[in-house]
Every structure is written in structure tokens, then in C-alpha cells.
Amino acid sequence: MNARQLLRSRPEGLYCPSGDFFIDPVRPVERALITHGHSDHARAGHGAVMATRETLDIMGLRYGTGFAGRMQEARLGETVTVNGVRVTFHPAGHVLGSAQISVEANGLRIVASGDYKRSRDPTCAAFEPITCDVFITEATFGLPVFTHPDPAHEISQLLTSLKQFPERTHIVGAYSLGKAQRVIALLREAGYGETIYIHGALARLCAYYEETGVPLGPLQPATVEGKADAPPAGAIVVAPPSAMDDRWSRRFADPLSCFASGWMRIRQRVRQRGVELPLIISDHADWDELTASIRDTGASEVWVTHGREEALVRWCELNGISARPLHLAGYEDEAE
Amino acid sequence: MERFAELLDRLVLTPSRNGKLRLIIDYFSTVPDPDRGYGLAGLTGGLDFPAIKPAMLRTLVMERVDPVLFDYSYDYVGDLAETVSLIWPSRGGGTAAPTLSEVVRRLAQASRSDAPAVMGGLLDDLSPSGRFAAIKLATGGLRVGVSARLTKQALAAFGEVDVHEIEELWHGLAPPYEPFFAWLEKRGPRPQNAALAPFRPVMLAHAVAEADFSTIRSEDYAAEWKWDGIRVQAVNQGGVRRLYSRTGDDISGAFPDLLEAMDFEGALDGELLVGDPQQRTGTFSDLQQRLNRKTVSRTMLRDYPVFMRCYDALTLDKRDIRALPYVERRELLEAFVSRLSPERFDLSPNIAFATLEELDEKRCNPLHPVIEGVMLKRKDSPYLPGRPKGPWFKWKRDPYTVDAVLMYAQRGHGKRSSFYSDYTFGVWSGPPEDPVLVPVGKAYFGFTDEELRQLDKYVRENTIERFGPVRAVRADRNHGLVLEVAFEGLQRSTRHKSGVAMRFPRISRLRWDKPAHEADRLETLEAMLPPS
Ligand SMILES: [Zn+2]
Numbered sequence: 020m021n022a023r024q025l026l027r028s029r030p031e032g033l034y035c036p037s038g039d040f041f042i043d044p045v046r047p048v049e050r051a052l053i054t055h056g057h058s059d060h061a062r063a064g065h066g067a068v069m070a071t072r073e074t075l076d077i078m079g080l081r082y083g084t085g086f087a088g089r090m091q092e093a094r095l096g097e098t099v100t101v102n103g104v105r106v107t108f109h110p111a112g113h114v115l116g117s118a119q120i121s122v123e124a125n126g127l128r129i130v131a132s133g134d135y136k137r138s139r140d141p142t143c144a145a146f147e148p149i150t151c152d153v154f155i156t157e158a159t160f161g162l163p164v165f166t167h168p169d170p171a172h173e174i175s176q177l178l179t180s181l182k183q184f185p186e187r188t189h190i191v192g193a194y195s196l197g198k199a200q201r202v203i204a205l206l207r208e209a210g211y212g213e214t215i216y217i218h219g220a221l222a223r224l225c226a227y228y229e230e231t232g233v234p235l236g237p238l239q240p241a242t243v244e245g246k247a248d249a250p251p252a253g254a255i256v257v258a259p260p261s262a263m264d265d266r267w268s269r270r271f272a273d274p275l276s277c278f279a280s281g282w283m284r285i286r287q288r289v290r291q292r293g294v295e296l297p298l299i300i301s302d303h304a305d306w307d308e309l310t311a312s313i314r315d316t317g318a319s320e321v322w323v324t325h326g327r328e329e330a331l332v333r334w335c336e337l338n339g340i341s342a343r344p345l346h347l348a349g350y351e352d353e354a355e
Numbered sequence: 356m357e358r359f360a361e362l363l364d365r366l367v368l369t370p371s372r373n374g375k376l377r378l379i380i381d382y383f384s385t386v387p388d389p390d391r392g393y394g395l396a397g398l399t400g401g402l403d404f405p406a407i408k409p410a411m412l413r414t415l416v417m418e419r420v421d422p423v424l425f426d427y428s429y430d431y432v433g434d435l436a437e438t439v440s441l442i443w444p445s446r447g448g449g450t451a452a453p454t455l456s457e458v459v460r461r462l463a464q465a466s467r468s469d470a471p472a473v474m475g476g477l478l479d480d481l482s483p484s485g486r487f488a489a490i491k492l493a494t495g496g497l498r499v500g501v502s503a504r505l506t507k508q509a510l511a512a513f514g515e516v517d518v519h520e521i522e523e524l525w526h527g528l529a530p531p532y533e534p535f536f537a538w539l540e541k542r543g544p545r546p547q548n549a550a551l552a553p554f555r556p557v558m559l560a561h562a563v564a565e566a567d568f569s570t571i572r573s574e575d576y577a578a579e580w581k582w583d584g585i586r587v588q589a590v591n592q593g594g595v596r597r598l599y600s601r602t603g604d605d606i607s608g609a610f611p612d613l614l615e616a617m618d619f620e621g622a623l624d625g626e627l628l629v630g631d632p633q634q635r636t637g638t639f640s641d642l643q644q645r646l647n648r649k650t651v652s653r654t655m656l657r658d659y660p661v662f663m664r665c666y667d668a669l670t671l672d673k674r675d676i677r678a679l680p681y682v683e684r685r686e687l688l689e690a691f692v693s694r695l696s697p698e699r700f701d702l703s704p705n706i707a708f709a710t711l712e713e714l715d716e717k718r719c720n721p722l723h724p725v726i727e728g729v730m731l732k733r734k735d736s737p738y739l740p741g742r743p744k745g746p747w748f749k750w751k752r753d754p755y756t757v758d759a760v761l762m763y764a765q766r767g768h769g770k771r772s773s774f775y776s777d778y779t780f781g782v783w784s785g786p787p788e789d790p791v792l793v794p795v796g797k798a799y800f801g802f803t804d805e806e807l808r809q810l811d812k813y814v815r816e817n818t819i820e821r822f823g824p825v826r827a828v829r830a831d832r833n834h835g836l837v838l839e840v841a842f843e844g845l846q847r848s849t850r851h852k853s854g855v856a857m858r859f860p861r862i863s864r865l866r867w868d869k870p871a872h873e874a875d876r877l878e879t880l881e882a883m884l885p886p887s
Contacts, residue, residue, distance in 0.1 A: 162424075162427060163428055163441075163442045164428045164432055164438060164441035164442050166441060166445070166483055176361070183378065184377070284441065285431075285432055286364075286367075286434070287432070287433055289368065290368070295369060295370075296365075296368070297364075327431070329427060330424055333423050333424055334424065337421060
């Protein structure tokens, strides 16, 4: 069996013909294996879904309990056989519940990384490199210019700015699943004990993180229906990036816009978004993490997907690893 | 270095003036000597590392990075310094990153031959944002939207002193400014002794615009010829003699003949010219023989003697007369100049005129070819630093000249095809704190082969980017070559980003002496447009 017989790309997503299942399909399918709860990977309406407990819960929170016909929990490290194909979920270090999916048949193992990172994250289990023949890696930050600094350093920048501008509300744009909770947890690790104000879109997910044992400290809704009292000046407000640009953010005292994202490494991106304080905090691997992970898996072949495929393919060529871009439709290039 | 790099990044992104002030004050309050002093020098354009050329960056990075990966990255990032700072392979581990003082020390010691190695070593030792700041510092393009004036205001607030006190002291100070910070922090005396024979900020004129004529009443103004040399300030204080350019650069070394004759006590403002004031006033190209020279030969001194044609006085016989009205200063100046060496000093005469029409007539038919127009000075105006609007106007003979900054150069055709001889130039636009250059035209340069060679050399040494036969040349507030551009007329244009188009532009002069930030602004051109 060659690798393309085990997994191939179809319009719905990455498909395993002998197991008759898809990984992170973008359209409703009969059987889906899902790496993590971000909406471009986890869609509603599949016949059956197999994912980690947390990913299933997160999908339930986002889409309602009837988001799929059947649900099957995948335990990390436990191998399950699906129509004769051995399937194992391993932690990916991306967000709570995120997993890589190892697919194995006839002595050939392919690992689909989903989204992943290697830097420390107090809100989820750390990435484990899995030895494999073919490694399917994401490439969101697949250019050598992407080097993510230590997130603790970025958080210290935020705390410094709060001291410099104590009268301004610091609004931190952060994706509502994963990034927001990580920023809050990092602030707590840095000793910030004040109430943190959160946008309504984050409330359920933050509560869920706390239930699973990720302490986030005192949180309050940033806005309450019918109540005018905004957070005190100098507070930290965490909100999804989409809320940053609209009228929602203008109700706060002299808002100072911060954005926690790996894209903030590039000054042009920072300026385009009108961000005053960029925080380079990413839930995706940077260039060094991507290349180290490829090496760690020992894969002799690499498929590169969603992101800047060409540079990572080039790097593999330079390092004697065969590689090709894997074009999958439907993933949001910009998502983090 | 990290703190300085962070300051630069924050300043660029902080739109409000008060926010910028607060960031700078915070920097001075929390960063120790001597680093904060070098930070101050960086912000005020007080650091220059001529051995470091932007072109060397690309060579350095190409020695370390796969060219294909570099191209993908550069395409995405769009800025060379930023791409280099991010893609540079970090050595990781061990040694602490160098401080700003260390970075400045290493850059300053770099010679032409070891500059690439010095720059490479620094980039090895720094973090990505530190590398970006080091590149910007080394190649003189901080561009953080902070004027020297704003920085001085931050210093004033930091030390709780008046900003004029700082400006007065400024030119006597040198990085890393430790006694100065000690004074601001009330730990030391006001640093006075360093300021013997200091430069005092020069008063500059606005180009007169069509709209100004309705407000200028001829009886309120005196007129003088505008001479075509370079503006200088000659100071002798307690025997210490200095000749300054209008930006406060000490150019004494190049003009020993004038220095020798400066046997007075005071600070005079005037035009440096070649010749003998009683007999012959040389042209600007005569004067150019004496500019940009470290040493002067005896033949030079004989063939191209310099003298100063005085316009004004700031101090005379230990008395600061800047607050006096123009006419009173002129009277004092006239008596003062009459006591000076007649071979080296004379007075720029006032022009008698009753009406602006009469003055216009004289302006168009000047009594001497080295006159480039007239100056209008309000009789009651004190001598103010900078370019206040209203008291002084310059009214050039050829109304259609502007000072622009060289932005791109292209190889010529025919026998000049090996030279860069076709030039695109721009003027400043946007907020005064953070102006950008907008291209306003393109012209050939029609001067001597020697000048062409100099210009060609300048282009090659200051290239930041190449597109086929075109080179982009370093052009920012602190570095750039000013070109005087003459043209036949001006029209509105929707095809040009600047909104104006010149008719028959030609480069009339290379202004090696003029700092890039003093080139004209787009508003000056707009004021020349015919009424629509
Ligand atoms: Zn994701």
C-alpha cells in the first residue's frame, strides 16, 4: 500500500478509503475524525464524529448537543480500529482537546497533525512527536520569518503598558477558543490577580476550561445587557478579534487595542489592523517548531497543508525529505 | 538594546502625541546611563555610522540563508530590514544580548573594511526586534514618528524644566549625555561649560505664497538680497571660535581663513560665499570647491577664499540681542561689521523699496548674478528659532524651484549608460512629525562629469533596493540627498500620487549641504499651483 492509497485529498477533506472516514472534513460526511474544536476543522452535521472528550464537548457548546448523529470519544494514546485501519489520537498542544491523528494500515503510518504548537501552554496537553512514515503538517506560519518569542515576555509587555497607561482600557483581541483562555492563564501566571473582563462570546468556553481544571481567576462580563457600568479604567478586557473593530470596543475608556496572534510578528500586519500593542502569542508552531517537528517524527515524506506550503516544501527538499503541498479546500488561511 | 527596540516599536504604533511623550519619558526614567543617552541620541538623529551601508545587509543575509526561502519571506514581509531581522539564523543560548551602548560602540568602531563583519556579529548576538532596531540605527532610518523637538519636550517634562532651556543647551551636549541627565534629575549642575561658543538655533523663512501678498504691507517689512551660498553662524565666545552650518554642524575645520578673521565677541548669522566682498562674489559652484572637505590646501585658500556676508546678529559683545526687533539688531550689526576685517566680512545691504511691485521689479533684475531672490523680514520681528510663519519670507527669483529629495535613480542612455543619471525625487507630505516622501517628478541631471560621478557614487553607496535598471536610494528625515529642482510650471494631475505635475523639470543644483528633512513639503508645491 502506498501513502496515497491510505489517505488522499477529496473535496470534502482528507479521506481514508479503506477506513471510509474523513479527517476534519469541511462538508457533512458519514464518518468524521476531528482534530480540534476550531470551526474550520470541526463542522456540524456529520453522521458520526470521533474526537477527544474535550473536542466533543466544545462542539456541543458551539453547535448544540445534536451536532452529529453519533459521537465516539477518542482517548489519547489508545488505538481503535476503524474498518481495519488503526487510528490513534495524540496530543497536539494547540488548544484544549486538540489532537494529532495517526492512521496506520499494512505497516504504513501517516500522522495528520491538525493544528499544533510546541511552546508551553498551561491550558492544554503538550504536543508529542509521533514516529511515522508520512507527516501531514500544517504551515500557518510556514516562513522562516515567523519566530514566536516567549509568551511570558509578551505578557510582560502588556503589564508594562498597563502601568504606563493606567487610565486606558486594554482590549486584548484573542480567538475565543484557546487563545483567550491561554492569555488569561498567562496573565495569572505573571501574577495579575485583578478581575479580567470578557466579551460575551467567551463566557461559555471560559467556564468550560475552568470545569476541566484550567483555573482562570476572577472573570466578569465586559458588558451586561441593560447596564451601563463599563469595567473600570485600566482594566483588561479580552474579546474576539471581530469585536475589536466595531462599535463594541468604543464604549470603554480610551481603549488601547492589543492583539494576541502570531501574525503580530509582521509590522505590516500590525499596522493594517490598527493595533497599538501587538502581542506575539501563537497557538500554531513557528518556523523552528515546524522544522523541528518534521525531524522529530522521522518521516521520510511530508505533506504540507493550510498555510505557506511552498517554503516548507523547499526546506524539506534542502534537507533531503520528500515533500509536497496537500491542497485541502475550505480552511481559513488567516485563522488562528 | 531590547528596551530601545521596544521603545521604537511602541512609538511607531502609538498615534497620540501624549502617548509618545509618555513612552519616551518612561524610557528615560527606567533605563540607566549610558544606555538612555544613546537612546536619546538615536531618537534625535545624533548617531551616524558612515561605514555601514544598507546594501551590505542583503549580502550578509544571503551568505546565511537559502535564497529561495529568503525571496518567499521578503515577498511576504515587504521590508528588507524587517525580513533580515526575522530570518537571521539565531545562534541561541549563552551570551547575554549586547546593550545599546555596546551596539553603538561596535558600530562606531567599524571601519569600511570590517563593517560587514561587525554588522554580522551584532545581528548574531541580538533578538529579532533588537536586530531590527540595530539595522535601523546603523543605516539611519528610525522613522518612528518622533521629531527631535518632541523628544526635547519629553526631556523637559522628565526634568521639569523649560524646553527652551534644553534647546539652548542642546548643541553643546554629546552622547551619552550623562551630566545632562544628572542635571535633569537634580543630581548635578546645569552643564554650561560644555556649551562654550554654542550653536544657537537659526531663524528660517517660509517661501512666500500667492496668498501671503494680500497680508504683507510693504511698510512693515525690510528687504534684503538672498545670496546663493550656504547659511552659516559664526560664533566667538571668550576666544572659542566656531563656524556652524544652519543645522548646527561644526564646519570650522574647513574654513581656517574665515576662522582667523573672527576676532570678535558674538554670534553672527550670514551667508558663506567665495571671493572678496569688496570686489567679487563667487558663484555657488566656486563655493562648492570648499565644501565637504576635511583639509584645505594652500592653493584652495588662495583661489577660493571665503567670506561671510552678514544678515543678522544673535549676540554681540556678550549681549544676547535676539529679543530686539529686526531694525534695532540691524543697526547694531552694521556698526559691529564695520569694525571687522573687510576682506572677510561685510553686511548684506537692505533693498530700498516703496511697494511690493517695485521690489518685484528688483527681484527679477537683481544687481548681481549670485542673488537668487529677496528676503522679506518684518521690521519688528525678534530673532526666533525655527521657521515661524509670518515674520520672514523668501521670495526667489525663479519662482519655480523646490528642494526635493532623491528617491530613485536610473541608468542613463548613450554615452552615460554606465552612470545613474536619471533621477526621481520627492517632497515631504503627511504629518510633520512623521512625514513621508511623495515622488513629484523625474529629471535628468545636466552638469559636469565630475558632479555626475559624485552623484553616481552616492547612488551606489546608498542603494536600498534594486528593480532592474532602477535603484531605490536611502531617503528619510535624517539621510538623503537634496536636489534643487527648477521647472517651467506646475499643474494639477490625477495621474500622480502627489496630485501635481511639473513641466520641464531639471535638477539645477545638488544640495550636499542641506539636510533631507529641510527639503520642501508638498504644500509648498500646492501653493504654486495656478488658481483653479
Ligand atoms: Zn486550530
